[in-house]
Amino acid sequence: MTVPTAHHVGLTVSDLEAAVDFYRSVFDCSVVAEFSVAGDAFETGVGIDDASARFAHLDLGSVRLELVAYDPAGDDRPAAELNESGATHLGVEVDSLDDFYRSLSADVETISEPQTTETGTKICFLRDPDDHLVEVLELDA
Template structure:
């Protein structure tokens, strides 16, 4: 068996440009690559008839975050609660959660103000414009 290494964390989005703007402007992530994939092999691999997709890769300090917008677009999912099986979130660390919280652009939804957990970790959960959860925690 080949050696396994992590390549990316992916989020399927409805509006690629809006989501790139959000992650770039709210989190300071750099866009490192953009591309489109289509054709029979791609449609077969993702099991979506006639699929094509636009991609943007963002760099989160060495972790590649892949935003992908599919055509045809699937059904929009409801916002999952964190305690629901299958719920997912992206975790990003910052030097100071409170400073990050204070610097968030107006209108960015959070689940609460920053909190300190029983382990002493300072955390904050943010929803991106499409409802995906992002955990921000002290580095």
């Protein structure tokens, strides 16, 4: 049996440059790869006629974040609430959530200020330019 290994977490975005700028500025991560994919095998593989896409892979420490902008673009979806079936989010751990929160620029949309849950984990959710939910957390030491 082949042993599975996680490779990346992918987010479809409407504007690749804006998404890369957001994640680089908010999380100080680097771009490790940028590429485009098209052709019959890609169209068949993703199940979208005439599909092509531009990709950016970002290094978030233990996770590679794949941002993808498709052509043709699909329809916009309303921003999901966390308690809706099918809702997803990306989790990013930081050393000090309070310091991270204070460093956010005013244009970054957050759901609340940092909160400490009953497990001792401190959390704060924010939204990226495409309304993807990002949980920023500080684990209880």
